[in-house]
Amino acid sequence: MAAHNITSMLDSVEPIPLSSRFAKLKRNMIACREKDVAESFYRLLRALRKEADDIAARGSDVIPTIDYFDIHDSAKASAFRKALRRRGVAVIRRVVPTTVAQAWKEETLDYIADNPQTRGYPPHDPQLFDLYWSPSQVRARADSRLLDAQRFAMRTW
Known part of the structure; x- marks a missing residue:
């Protein structure tokens, strides 16, 4: 097994082209559901716009933070965990x-x-x-x- 390092991973950012088999699979998955897929996509775009606007308005405050000395305070910890679950980062x-x-x-x-x-x-x-x-x-x-x-x-x- 070849040695692995982070620097070699970061140097290669070119996407790997997928075979045409994947395009066919995607077409088969949405066949007869094109309208549902389009509606789902537009719902996603609206949700992303709302999140992007929130992030733009709040800046780094969108990332939940807590002081180490507050992690054993149940009220502060509960609010922090709720925000962490929502954002996925803290x-x-x-x-x-x-x-x-x-x-x-x-x-x-x-x-x-x-x-x-x-x-x-x-x-x-x-x-x-x-x-x-x-x-x-x-x-x-x-x-x-x-x-x-x-x-x-x-x-x-």
Whole structure:
């Protein structure tokens, strides 16, 4: 099995052409239901327009957020989970102190400097690294606060 890395995935964004068999399958699926499919599509467009307008009006406020210290407050947690289920994305703020997060970042950058074979993307100004098991990343994933926040979010589903 070939080695896999995120940078190679991000470099190839060309869609893979599908065979004509898929067009035939789609035609067969909607045969005699063209009106229903069109109505469904227009309902979808109206719903997307409404969501796009909401996002445009609210900006980043459309993404639910909660402070880590509020995840055990049942009223705040309930409202947050409801919004998370609706949006599918959320932010839990202040899970770890800024100084701890900055230390993890510095340790990771030092690790990258000490391991020049570590690939980054985009190549001209790397922001995303093909790196998963540096000591600071392992410590971060094992941090009790991060685990608590993950459990809280995952209990939503």
